[in-house]
Amino acid sequence: MRRYARTLVTVALTVTVVSGTAGWVAGNAQQAVTGPPPGTASWRADHTLGRELPDPERDSPAAVARFFAGLTDAEQQALALRHPLVVGNLDGAPVELRYRANARALKASHDPRYAHLAKDPARRILAFDPRGRGQVAEAFGDLATAGRVSVIVPGSDIDAGTFDRTTDVYGTPAGMARSLYARTGPGTAVIAWAGYTTPVGLGLDAARGTLAEAGSVRLTRFTDGLAAAGTPVTAVFCHSYGSVVCGLAAPRLHAADLVVLGSPGMRADDVADLRTGARVWAAKDPGDWIANVPHVEFAGLGHGADPASPGFGARRVPAGDAEGHTGYFAPGTESLRAFTAIAKGAYA
Template structure:
């Protein structure tokens, strides 16, 4: 029955496959490399071990590793944040040139060359200015994370977890910018800085997991969300630097399918995660807040015109994501959606949803935007 409902609401478009690429080659080179006669650590080592390794190097040695193995260093939790920014700029420049070459490749179809051109321009855009790219992997459809604000000094860190169709080509958008991870995170950070100038905040556009493409079976199942949940737990636990006052508190802002990943991650998140806010959620793989097994405050919001309300809030045979987080019986705290337009409008400046998110992110309350 659930499958039929999903079929009739458009949840059955297939997702294309991703292929291994440059990062796999970079990891192989790293495993065979050394610095000052010392072997390089296992890239899957604990963040504590990696922090210790980089702490044993001088600045020149650190930079040499970032320049030589950018696709590895740029994604290592435990590596110094400024070094990750440096490495990812180098990795982006390499990826841009690789895509530039692919635009002329006779081995690609015309459509393939056009896609290569789009990716080349996307990488050029991300390289512009002084952008702080905390993670980057061009493999397949790609993954990335970008920081707004000073992550090394932040007392409160907001993490935006986006949903379906998130990849490198949709990491940012010129049209409807606040429907893409970069626009969402930038708007949230601007709102926090404007409303709470006394709080040191930073915001991360965290698109560092493989999201479903289209409203297909992947979007109706939890497989990709489970992988995203594990990566999110690792990120929150290991990637955020300690400042003079200790580790920052964290609020998660989970949009659409991203809320499935956040729901699955909830039980494993460290105590520093104080708030989980879901917007336009198809469900969190739980019947109520208690089943999330988290001490974090849970917030939910949905606009009346959001099409996600028409998706069955059921779970059967691995399809569907469970109860509706905005339903009173779910037990989440409600945020106002006044001024929101549709499924992609929650982070648009001027909406009460963005104002409420800023209050949650900066001080852990919904402010005047709370309802119910």
């Protein structure tokens, strides 16, 4: 009877979403940005080194790292100068080289949407893809010396333009990363990763897993690239729809800790269903509107069980004072203190 009731609720939810948002979604549906970075055709045609360059689409991050390890500094710089958008987004390439390549790509961009990212040359922009609404990743801290590295994966409505907006700061990847790094400090680094096409609003894209599936592939390759370049990720923090991305990526992520906050579900019934060796943590503020989202999955809509429910099996992160859906990284909160301990590997 309980399963029958859940099915009826889900069907009702499906009908409501489809009938109530179909017209709205038609103008807001997102097409996932996938494939190799812009400029790949020129990169593939470049034989100035007397050999083929690693293929951004087919070669693994480990193969990319081996290729760059065999180059002189001058050869690396020359590639970054000729192909900034490829080198800046090439998983497995040295991180310092990616910073320089992305700084050059941003400086050369005439799109006003990205002007704010280019203002400060000291920013460590680890990825910049101008396609679609724009994707970007930024490092806080020194990846070369960090003993522990965390990645923040955001949810809906995040792109290069909203990556570090000044309103609702702790709902942005840059704001969350800055807040966490301010607590973890030297010896650690935090990466704000807006490296996938996120849903816009609460339409069908947010209820489906299509964008999350594409994002999970990009997230896995990104973290594999950091590991290949000598900076393995130790913790991944996944906010809202970002937790759907992380749930789908979980079997392939090599982080020690996987933390979800304000999650609509991870496309899994429980921790065992994630097929991960990571410790799984979940936080949900009692005042978070995500609690009103039915934690079911039917006909491709919905994202399944609540990771913060006792039956899911995740370790619970205290979040009683997080103040809504975007307050989990706000200074002074229980959740930020717990996230800091997880990021530093110092939890009880």
